[in-house]
Amino acid sequence: xxxxxxxxxxxxxxxxxxxxxxxxxxxxxxxxxxxxxxxxxxxxxxxxxxxxxxxxxxxxxxxxxxxxxxxxxxxxxxxxxxxxxxxxxxxxxxxxxxxxxxxxxxxxxxxxxxxxxxxxxxxxxxxxxxxxxxxxxxxxxxxxxxxxxxxxxxxxxxxxxxxxxxxxxxxxxxxxxxxxx
Numbered sequence: 577x578x579x580x581x582x583x584x585x586x587x588x589x590x591x592x593x594x595x596x597x598x599x600x601x602x603x604x605x606x607x608x609x610x611x612x613x614x615x616x617x618x619x620x621x622x623x624x625x626x627x628x629x630x631x632x633x634x635x636x637x638x639x640x641x642x643x644x645x646x647x648x649x650x651x652x653x654x655x656x657x658x659x660x661x662x663x664x665x666x667x668x669x670x671x672x673x674x675x676x677x678x679x680x681x682x683x684x685x686x687x688x689x690x691x692x693x694x695x696x697x698x699x700x701x702x703x704x705x706x707x708x709x710x711x712x713x714x715x716x717x718x719x720x721x722x723x724x725x726x727x728x729x730x731x732x733x734x735x736x737x738x739x740x741x742x743x744x745x746x747x748x749x750x751x752x753x754x755x756x757x
Contacts, residue, residue: 592756596749602742609735617731621663621671629660672727679719679727686716 608616635653639646663670693701693709719726 590752592749592753595745595752599742599745599747599749602738602745604742606735606737606739606742609731609738613731613735616735617675618667618671621674622667624674625660625663625667625670627660628656629664632656632658632660675727675730676723679723679730682730683716683718683720683723683726686712686719688716690714690716 632653635649690709690713693705697706697709
């Protein structure tokens with residue numbers, strides 16, 4: 577009989593030092609996003625632009641080897657190339673568009689979650705679910721309809737999340753090191 581237990585820190589496939597480096601990088605990026613949000617956002621968006629451009633080229637190139645789902649892959653490959661090229665060619669405008677799109681997506685997501693939670697509450701999930709749904713709907717709508725205000729603070733929010741993730745990863749790296757012996 578084989579052991580199918582959930583992997584523990586001792587059985588981690590990642591070396592502890594790789595998790596440590598990832599954590600340090602996240603703390604550095606988070607700190608830069610909080611201290612220099614505009615410049616860091618532009619650099620990160622430019623990185624994404626190059627990433628999308630290169631991945632789009634590889635997506636189209638992979639069609640010579642594997643033609644499954646070719647229509648979807650041509651669409652996503654071309655979309656990646658166009659988005660990446662736009663961001664590389666218009667870095668500042670690309671950064672603003674990236675932040676605006678991310679903020680709108682967050683607001684719309686909040687509204688959708690709110691509507692779903694209100695529907696669940698009306699089907700018997702409880703009044704607490706309904707209240708949280710209503711709050712999510714209102715906050716999501718406020719963000720979506722005032723996205724230009726919220727897109728300015730988004731880099732700081734990302735920075736806080738990145739720093740918190742990085743600190744957690746650093747702590748976990750030492751737990752992995754200890755568990756691996």
